[in-house]
Amino acid sequence: MILKPYNVPLPLQMMRCLIPRYELSPKEKHDYIYLEKGHEGERKFASLLENLSNLIIMHDLLLECDNNIFQIDALLLKHKTIHLFEVKNFEGDFYIESDIWYTGSGKEIKNPLLQLSRCESLLRQFLQKSGFNFPIKGNVIFINSEFTLYQAPLHLPIILPTQLNRFLNQLNANSPKPNNNHISLADKLVSSHLDDRSYHRLPHYHxxxxxxxxxxxxxxxxxxxxxxxxxxxxxxxxxxxxxxxxxxxxxxxxxxxxxxxxxxxxxxxxxxxxxxxxxxxxxxxxxxxxxxxxxxxxxxxxx
Missing domain, CATH: 1.10.10 (Arc Repressor Mutant, subunit A)
Structure with a gap:
């Protein structure tokens, strides 16, 4: 059951409208390319989740807890567990050294596991304040088949492109139908979704x-x-x-x-x-x- 389907994010829609009418700065062009790349990955992941049954699926949630805003790429309710997904459309070679992530050329990047950890923590606090008690299991999904990660410890909560089909099949196995508690939680999450117009840094246009x-x-x-x-x-x-x-x-x-x-x-x-x-x-x-x-x-x- 897809309760909140994936749509083109509002900031990306706005950037697409601006491009023919407004001269973007190099930084704004970079931000636009980043949005398009992220959209491509999330759209692909959303299409894969469409094949799952007896699961409540929500995409692109923007929530707030104690003045902290956090974004969820995809969330799935299965039985007694919330599955939280951070989707990355990275392409090329990457490696990990002393918990620091690098591109193949040696450039340090943001650790996607830290993003996942922050999101998981804020979601847990949000649930507690809302009166729900579900365990959360988070994973970073690397959706691009051209992505390769070297020197990754086995225990990391990541799903590589070659593992994705097997992972989704496991999720889909033995899935009981959602109960009223699942529906109540899903309704609470969707109704709490914020307008993402002000969350993303858009060009200041008039x-x-x-x-x-x-x-x-x-x-x-x-x-x-x-x-x-x-x-x-x-x-x-x-x-x-x-x-x-x-x-x-x-x-x-x-x-x-x-x-x-x-x-x-x-x-x-x-x-x-x-x-x-x-x-x-x-x-x-x-x-x-x-x-x-x-x-x-x-x-x-x-x-």
Whole structure:
């Protein structure tokens, strides 16, 4: 039972929206690549967990305990145990020397076991405060088949790529159905999940800084033009229905500026479209109009 499915993390969605419109610094580009790499690994691990049965699975939880925020890549409830997973998409050669982790070239890196230990400790405290008493078993999952680790002691709580299938088969074996206590714990964890918008370090951007226009769905460029009821990319020649293009652009606007009201003028400027008639028609068709004094704005139809 996947109670909290894996989705593209909100910070990564925001970075993807920013890239065509904002010049990232070298540090911001590095952070973006790191997010993409992590997403690739967590998505792959999530797809493997889909094959398990009679287990409660939750992905990408952001929790807080005593003003300490901690992130859980994946969590699995089986019988009387909580399985906690820290997923790493490391690639290449690594080695351990005196409990310090290094890349193959000798560069020291953060010890992923320390991250796991911190997360495990805070989760245990969170459970105690919430009235739950489950033992926690944590593992660092190395998901990338191109990862090799040398000089690793046998007792470490790590699962290497060559061990992963066997490990998952063992998890899946003899799994009784979840009981009400499992469901209550899972509901508590999901309801305590925080908005991860403020947890990750994102670029400090402002509306006026960002380039305006409709981003091409294929090549991610801003070199698009409105031609009748189609939006055409001048760079790759891709075409898209204007309603679909503008609705996608509005979703990006909402993601980057959740506190700004959706108005005809601001969406017209955001999309770089000269005619407000098209914007007005699309907003009227897919959104709900609200009044604020003499001014109007739009909200999602289900809002």
């Amino acid at each position: 509306y006026d800084q960002l380039k305006k226009g409709i981003v091409c769905m294929s090549c991610n460029s801003l070199t698009t033009s409105l031609m009748g009821r189609r939006v055409v990319c001048d760079h790759c020649g891709s075409e898209e229905n204007v309603d679909t293009s503008i609705r996608r652009s509005i979703q990006q606007f909402q993601l980057l500026f959740p506190d700004k009201k959706i108005t005809t003028n601001i969406i017209q400027e955001w999309c770089g479209i000269g005619s407000d008639k098209t914007i007005r028609r699309i907003l009227g068709s897919y959104f709900k109009m609200k009044w604020q004094g003499k001014n109007t704005y739009y909200v999602d139809s289900n809002g």
